Amino acid sequence: MTERPAKSIRRSGAGRSGADRAGASAKKPPRAGHRSAAPARRRRPDERPTQILDAALDVFGEKGLAAARLDDIAKRAGLAKGTIYLYFQNKDELFRAVIRSTLVAELETAETLVAIGTPEERFDTFIRGWWAVICSPTFERVHRLVTSELPKFPDLARFYGTEVIARNLRLVSGIVRDGIAAGVYRSTDPTATARMITGIFVIHGLWRSKRGFLSHLGIPSDDAMFEQLSDFLHAALRPDRARAHHPPALSASRSQT
Amino acid sequence: MTERPAKSIRRSGAGRSGADRAGASAKKPPRAGHRSAAPARRRRPDERPTQILDAALDVFGEKGLAAARLDDIAKRAGLAKGTIYLYFQNKDELFRAVIRSTLVAELETAETLVAIGTPEERFDTFIRGWWAVICSPTFERVHRLVTSELPKFPDLARFYGTEVIARNLRLVSGIVRDGIAAGVYRSTDPTATARMITGIFVIHGLWRSKRGFLSHLGIPSDDAMFEQLSDFLHAALRPDRARAHHPPALSASRSQT
DNA sequence: GATTAGTGACTGACCGGTCAGTAACTCATC
DNA sequence: GATGAGTTACTGACCGGTCAGTCACTAATC
Numbered sequence: 027m028t029e030r031p032a033k034s035i036r037r038s039g040a041g042r043s044g045a046d047r048a049g050a051s052a053k054k055p056p057r058a059g060h061r062s063a064a065p066a067r068r069r070r071p072d073e074r075p076t077q078i079l080d081a082a083l084d085v086f087g088e089k090g091l092a093a094a095r096l097d098d099i100a101k102r103a104g105l106a107k108g109t110i111y112l113y114f115q116n117k118d119e120l121f122r123a124v125i126r127s128t129l130v131a132e133l134e135t136a137e138t139l140v141a142i143g144t145p146e147e148r149f150d151t152f153i154r155g156w157w158a159v160i161c162s163p164t165f166e167r168v169h170r171l172v173t174s175e176l177p178k179f180p181d182l183a184r185f186y187g188t189e190v191i192a193r194n195l196r197l198v199s200g201i202v203r204d205g206i207a208a209g210v211y212r213s214t215d216p217t218a219t220a221r222m223i224t225g226i227f228v229i230h231g232l233w234r235s236k237r238g239f240l241s242h243l244g245i246p247s248d249d250a251m252f253e254q255l256s257d258f259l260h261a262a263l264r265p266d267r268a269r270a271h272h273p274p275a276l277s278a279s280r281s282q283t
Numbered sequence: 284m285t286e287r288p289a290k291s292i293r294r295s296g297a298g299r300s301g302a303d304r305a306g307a308s309a310k311k312p313p314r315a316g317h318r319s320a321a322p323a324r325r326r327r328p329d330e331r332p333t334q335i336l337d338a339a340l341d342v343f344g345e346k347g348l349a350a351a352r353l354d355d356i357a358k359r360a361g362l363a364k365g366t367i368y369l370y371f372q373n374k375d376e377l378f379r380a381v382i383r384s385t386l387v388a389e390l391e392t393a394e395t396l397v398a399i400g401t402p403e404e405r406f407d408t409f410i411r412g413w414w415a416v417i418c419s420p421t422f423e424r425v426h427r428l429v430t431s432e433l434p435k436f437p438d439l440a441r442f443y444g445t446e447v448i449a450r451n452l453r454l455v456s457g458i459v460r461d462g463i464a465a466g467v468y469r470s471t472d473p474t475a476t477a478r479m480i481t482g483i484f485v486i487h488g489l490w491r492s493k494r495g496f497l498s499h500l501g502i503p504s505d506d507a508m509f510e511q512l513s514d515f516l517h518a519a520l521r522p523d524r525a526r527a528h529h530p531p532a533l534s535a536s537r538s539q540t
Numbered sequence: 541g542a543t544t545a546g547t548g549a550c551t552g553a554c555c556g557g558t559c560a561g562t563a564a565c566t567c568a569t570c
Numbered sequence: 571g572a573t574g575a576g577t578t579a580c581t582g583a584c585c586g587g588t589c590a591g592t593c594a595c596t597a598a599t600c
Binding site for chain 1: 598
């Protein structure tokens with residue numbers, strides 16, 4: 027009936043309830059001895075943020091944004107709910123911080139991949155490194171979170187798209203372009219090809235999950251899957267005719283794992 | 284403090300609140316004239332289920348399961364909340380019904396693909412048909428819903444995995460196997476190859492979204508993307524050397540769009 | 541003693557689910 | 571063709587459990 031105010035989380039909102047209750051001070055009697063037997067609390071203000079972020083990633087990952095309770099996150103971090111609010115403005119901001127911090131970690135991993143060498147070596151190093159990222163326990167959780175909360179956090183989605191997906195696209199298309207120029211890869215649109223390569227990695231990362239759609243079918247081992255992936259991509263990239271400018275050294279790098 | 288009872292939806296629960304309040308009858312006075320000026324309600328019991336399912340898909344698709352309010356779904360369907368409960372047991376069941384009904388529709392579309400012809404013709408018909416499914420407006424929404432609610436609805440996830448993903452895997456691997464036997468495709472593990480092909484389609488379906496990760500980068504047209512996809516897959520499948528058992532007719536079917 | 545870190549009971553908005561009540565329709569009877 | 575009793579479809583106020591966010595207070599540290 028009455029207009030509902032701006033919303034926050036929950037179904038999608040809970041209104042900043044007591045935000046304006048200001049003079050509530052005298053309402054309740056001071057509760058006596060509210061802490062019974064806590065195990066000698068330590069004060070570690072600089073450890074708190076990561077502590078909270080770790081716990082939050084766990085709980086968000088398990089339940090999703092809406093179903094995750096701040097009480098649970100606090101408990102998992104070994105803190106009280108109020109403490110979270112000393113370090114993060116609200117649940118939304120905490121969620122953003124979780125995603126950002128995780129992605130930064132991933133980006134740093136990815137950063138180690140900027141290899142030098144022939145296009146084929148770089149490609150090989152790249153797919154190997156990225157496969158490792160994708161097999162990491164956080165990847166699936168974060169990706170699912172970002173995907174499912176996408177409508178509610180367009181800024182995060184943009185961030186993820188730009189900093190993770192698009193960054194990879196750029197990197198891969200560069201390698202492919204060089205490979206084409208060197209004649210070791212067939213001539214294609216490097217951007218489109220990068221989309222194929224990136225996409226195929228991401229989807230297999232999602233399908234890896236022990237709890238995913240395909241968990242009741244056989245899940246191939248990560249190594250076997252990588253072998254197949256690598257083979258498929260090399261086949262898709264190899265030049266149209268066997269005799270290219272340079273001898274195709276693909277089979278060597280392909281079988282080396 | 285007190286034990287929390289079994290939960291339903293919401294964050295993840297709301298308890299069947301009034302389930303046992305039984306004798307509440309006399310509590311409130313019968314509200315007078317509770318309907319002010321409704322536009323002559325019509326009774327169409329057989330239209331209700333689809334009406335509700337349509338509205339529910341919209342709202343779930345926009346907000347996700349937890350954030351979708353039954354009041355919103357009811358309003359969008361032009362009904363009162365209570366009416367939903369005449370046709371569906373609760374929010375969970377409504378969600379299940381939405382996913383099932385959508386997937387059934389998708390499966391029927393996919394059904395039309397069981398083509399006959401050479402492996403290459405079948406492959407071509409298949410990817411073209413499936414691309415159409417993937418470009419349909421519901422695909423992304425349903426996929427996102429299933430993905431994000433996966434931990435809460437393992438049965439649905441299984442259903443989706445078996446009936447949509449695995450079904451496709453089987454279909455594709457069959458085609459690939461035949462193609463290998465006929466010598467038009469290079470020799471690979473058909474199952475793994477089917478995973479690659481299926482996966483690459485799914486991921487591009489997800490990346491198509493106007494509101495997705497990549498929406499701020501250029502989104503290629505569906506036709507252009509399909510062209511690239513098709514080219515990439517044909518390249519990955521073509522035999523290792525140009526002269527195979529049969530002449531590779533791939534380029535013909537590839538350029539026909 | 542002053543300052544800063546941390547706590548958790550409490551508040552209030554929220555929304556799934558219920559059900560007494562009302563409107564629309566049906567059909568037997570006049 | 572009208573009356574009204576019976577049936578079914580639908581409504582929406584209400585209930586009660588839930589949890590984000592607050593703040594008066596306590597504990598550690600300076």
